[in-house]
Amino acid sequence: MTTASPAVSARRGATLGWLRRLGTPKVIIIVVVAGLIGYLALVPLYYLIWGTFFDADGFTLGGFARAYGDPRVGDMIGNSLWFAVGSAVLSLVVGTALAYLNVRTDVPFKGLFFAASIIPLIIPGILYTIAWIFLASPDIGLLNKAIEPILGPGFFDIFTVWGMVWVEGLHLSPIVFLLMVAAFRSMDPSLEESALMSGASRWQVFRRVTMPLTRPAIVAAVLVMVVRSLESFEVPALLGLQNGIYVFTSRIYFVLRSYPPDLAAAGALAVGLLVLALIGVTISNLVGRSGKTYQTVTGKGFRPRPMELGKWRPVMGGVIVLYFFLTVVGPLFVLLYTSLLKFYQAPSAEAFASMSLDNYRQLFDISDAMTALKNSLALGLGSATLVMILMAVGAWIVVRSRIPGRQLVDHFSFVPLVIPGLVLGLALSFVYLRSPVPIYGTIFILLIAYCTRYMPYGMRYAVTSMHQISAELEESAQVSGASWWQTFRRVLLPLLSPGLLAGWIYILVVSFRELSSSILLYSPGNEVLSILIFEQYENGQFTVLAALGVVMVLTLAVLVIIAYKLGAKVGLRQD
Amino acid sequence: MLRINNLVKTFDGERRRRRDSRASSAQEARVFAVNDVSFNVENGQLFTLLGPSGCGKTTTLRSIAGLERPDSGTIEVGDRVLFSTNEGKKSVNVPANERGLGMVFQSYAIWPHMSVFDNVAFPLQVKKRGDRLGRKEISERVMRVLETMELAHLADRQATKLSGGQQQRLALARALVIEPPLLLLDEPLSNLDAKLRESLRYELKRVQRELGITSVYVTHDQVEALALSNAIAVMRNGNIVQLGRPRDIYENPNCRFVAEFIGTSNFVSGNVVAKDGDRYTVNTIDGQLALDSAMSLPLGTDVIVSVRPEVLEVSTTSRAGEVPNEWKGTVLTRAYLGDSLDHVVGVGKHELRTRGNPSTSIEPGTEVYLRMDPAKLVLVPVD
Structure with a gap:
């Protein structure tokens, strides 16, 4: 450096500086991370x-022809939508009702809400589904055994689309619950109170103020749940395949498991599912954006007096306990019970005696x-x-x-x-x-x-x-x-x-x-x-x-x- | 018109609000939000509940509205009992939606999913089937109210697209459309900027006086309270500490809290040493003060003298002997406020704030004389 002329060293300095700037940890890290993502x-x-x-010959629609040429493809798409929309609606109704009860009323057993909203998130979907098979399968279901003397064998049949909707809907309901609790909490309570002061009954307030204001959250929740149910694999695979009820995911699995696996056809089904999911997510984003106009200036954080349920309080308490049993206690109990048996059987003195x-x-x-x-x-x-x-x-x-x-x-x-x-x-x-x-x-x-x-x-x-x-x-x-x-x-x-x-x-x-x-x-x-x-x-x-x-x-x-x-x-x- | 008697409202103590409430928690201290409050509001008057946050003013208002359930007391509007826990008689608690009162919320609570027209029409639409007006009458009533509030031209607009002032008028229109016997206002001006607040204050007063509607107004802003009210109740810790006309409250505060809360004041503590009719002489550490008071206090009582800044006259020349109450001091600082000029004058151990015409401006460090009119000094009993 000392021997170089000032001009040369300046130029070399500039180049070096440029290189050095590119070579800093900052740039390297950013480039690597962005590239990986x-x-x-x-x-x-x-x-x-x-x-x-x-394929080997270039562009082809053969996969699509094979995947969607199957005569039962109409059934499959119909089942997918039935299953997805059904589960979304069930989870939405249950989750929203529970959220409203929790945030806005004096319903008893509020502690159970916490457990009922966290524990199903911990139970993996596959176990949840299997637990429900143990409970409501027409042949071995414990619930069916319990009511057999009254209603005859196989009253509940979990291996139907309704059964799939039931399991998926219940498993998704805690997510809706958490989403809707946030929505109800973020709403300015004086919007409801002013409707009350205007002379509206509780039901009118709920229908004309609470519901319209939470509509963006509801629509977003329903779409997210539809997409999640569309993507669900374990429920349709375990419950649907038994009776040949196919949805997109189980069909893809089936196609890949057949011999020889038809990758292109599976890909075509996957593309179809991807498009459906994309539509759902796009709509929910659009709705989410327009929902922002509903955000209002809130006054002081006066928590409203929780609505008194009066004579309905014990009834609602019963509903909460029932929900807790259905979503948490039942599935967990049946898993624990089965895990102690030598072979799967309905509870009896014999069964309990054989536990180990x-x-x-x-x-x-x-x-x-x-x-x-x-x-x-x-x-x-x-x-x-x-x-x-x-x-x-x-x-x-x-x-x-x-x-x-x-x-x-x-x-x-x-x-x-x-x-x-x-x-x-x-x-x-x-x-x-x-x-x-x-x-x-x-x-x-x-x-x-x-x-x-x-x-x-x-x-x-x-x-x-x-x-x-x-x-x-x-x-x-x-x-x-x-x-x-x-x-x-x-x-x-x-x-x-x-x-x-x-x-x-x-x-x-x-x-x-x-x-x-x-x-x-x-x-x-x-x-x-x-x-x-x-x-x-x-x-x-x-x-x-x-x-x-x-x-x-x-x-x-x-x-x-x-x-x-x-x-x-x-x-x-x-x- | 509105009569409130012995209203009490307690809340659970802090600890019980946590999730794990146990049986023993029933014994834990309860917090008195409103502790034995009584007052009457005459027909057509605007009555203000004034106090710092947490004083129970909003809880009182919400109890009248039916949004809080008081522990005990009675609330009557006209001849109608809205709430009562009188022993012996059957207890009454009319639900909020059957009280038929008008209320303007602090946030205005304008329903963002409805148009201006729909917001105002809502209270008429949700009336019981028997009392409900026809579609045409509802429309006429709504337009009439919107006309009064100068909002008629905005009837079809989405309610969220209104300015702050228009939102306030809309909230007022919605509260008034059912022609309620009583209007409740919960800090309706606190969400606005200072300039708008001032103009809307007069707007509110005009509407209230023109319609002659009995109103209860809650605020923590003493200027608002003084400007709007026929009567003010100053509240503190769930109690009414003073109730009276605005001028009484400002000029004759009955305790240090009221004097401090309403306007600014200098406080000089002392001891009554002489009394001649209404004329008291009070000894303070920095000299004697003569003042007039209708209170009857025995000699030797400890008192506080409240001296409003505008009562203090600052002068560089002495008139000792000619007028009573002249104290000598030194200007410590001054502040120019545009329409007035404040001096802070040190007198012995006291620092007194004065307020006067901006034309009188005195260098800090200058020796000055402070004169006080005995009629304008206020004797405040020690709490």
Whole structure:
């Protein structure tokens, strides 16, 4: 440097500076994160489309012809819509009624609401479905056995579309409950009080003020539930296939499980499902946006006097207890009961006499069970951690950076929200069957699937908490002389940690029980818990399955409790 | 017109509000929101409940409305008992939607999913089938009220597309359309900016006086209360501490709290040393004060003298001997407020704020004389 002429050194300095600017940790991290998000979101979709529309000879619609040429395709689409809309309506009616009772009335047993809204989220869908088979199957259902003397055998039949609607609707109702509680709480209570002061009866207030004002929330909830039911795999697979009732997801599964598997036809079905989901999500976004005009200036936070139910109070209390029994106690009880039996049978003195912990002992002997538990834990922890790290940076890019095109990162990270789990599994198998890197058939393909599926949730948690941190906190760190990385690590991350931890917990829990992507991607030796349960159900090992289910629910409960305590420590506790 | 007797309303103590309430919690302290409040409002008057937040004024109003259920007391409008827990007689609690009162909420609570017209028509549409008017009459009634409120030209507009002032008039129109015997107003001006608030205050007064509607008004803003009311009840901790006409309350506060809450005041504490008719002489650490008061206090009583800033006359020349109550002090600071000028004058241990014409402006550090008219000093008993 000392020997170079000033002009040359200046030029070289400029080039070096430019290079150095590109090579800073900041730029490298941003580029890597944005690239990963784009890769995870777009590549599977690309391969799905490619695999559906192209074969060795080029462009083809053969897959579509085979998939939709089947004479029963009309039934399948009809069943899909019936199932999806039915479940959405059931969950909406139940969830909204419970939310209204909880927020606005003096209904008893409010403590049960908390349990009834959290516990079904912990019970995986596959276990919930199997529990209902144990309860309401026409041959072996406990409920049917109980009422057989009065109403004859097989009164309830869970293996029908109505049965599917019942199970899916009940399993979704806590989500609606939580959404609607938020909607009712955010409404200015004086809007209802002023209607009351105008002389309207409680019913008129509900119909003419409360309902119209919560309509955007209701419409959004119904659409989200329709999409979720469309994407649901375990309920249609376990309940529908028995009697040949197909919906999109179970049909895709069926097509792939037949020999030889018709990938293009499955892809065509997946594209159809994707389009339906896309329509639902788009409408719900539009509704959500127009709903903002209803936000009004609120006065002081005067909590309204809860409506007195009077003579209806015991009745409503009974309804709450019944709901609690249906959604929580019944399914959990039947799993526990079955797990203690030698073979599945209705309760009797004999049955109780034969109870033992043999099934649990057996779990230790099945090497698959231990492997599956280990796999599920590792995948849950791994995907939760990876997603939250990626999304912390991603959220910074979206919210704080001034990089052109940063909104693309946001959009990409939300793409997987529209992709049903089964479709994602199919798309990923398209990608990695062709990939030279040996990922297919290893546990890493599941990790990629989980990271992709839960990326949108991670992004939502990270963006929300990023918005809550004033930009000035970051700027003052910069003014104090901290580099971008120091600012990120020492100021932003600690402040973001409650939100990131909440997201981490959520992803851990949902990954731990993932089934619909895994079912198409796992290979022998890489089973996860939900897959193992699915296999055992197909093999008729009900009692061992129930024991495994109990272990799974307990593990989830422990995870949630630890996470909750951990969260309370860093000030996460949300009441 | 409106008679409230011995109204009591308690809330659960803080601890019981937590989720895990146990049986023993019944013994925990209950918080008195309203503690034995009684008052009457004459026909056509505007009665104000004034006080700081948490004083029970809103709870009182909401009890009248029927949105809170008081623990005990009676509420009557005209000859109609709306609420009563009188022992011996049957207790009465008319539900809010059957009281037929008009109410304007702090947030205005205008239904965002309805047009201006529909908002006003709602109270008429939800009347019991027998009393309900025909569609044409409803439309006429609504338009008449909108006319009065100068909103008729906006009838078809979405209610959320109104300005703050228009929203207030809409809320008022909706409350008045059923021609209620009593209008309840819960801080209706507090959501507006200062300029608009002032003009709407007069607007509100005009409408109330023109229609002659009996009203109960809740506010924490003393200026609003003084400007609007026929009578004011100053509340504190669930009690009415003083009830009277605006001028009485301002000029003769009956305790330090009222004097402090209404306007600004200097307080000088002392001791009654002489009394001649209404003329008292009070000894303070910085000198004697002569003042007139109709109260009868024995010699030796500890008192506080409230001196309003505008009562203090600041001068650089002394007139000692000619007039009573002249104190000597030094200007500490001054503040120019546009329409007036404040001096803070140090007299011994006291710092007294004065308010006067901006033409009199005195350098800080200058020696000055403060003179006080004995008729304008107020004797306040020690709490």
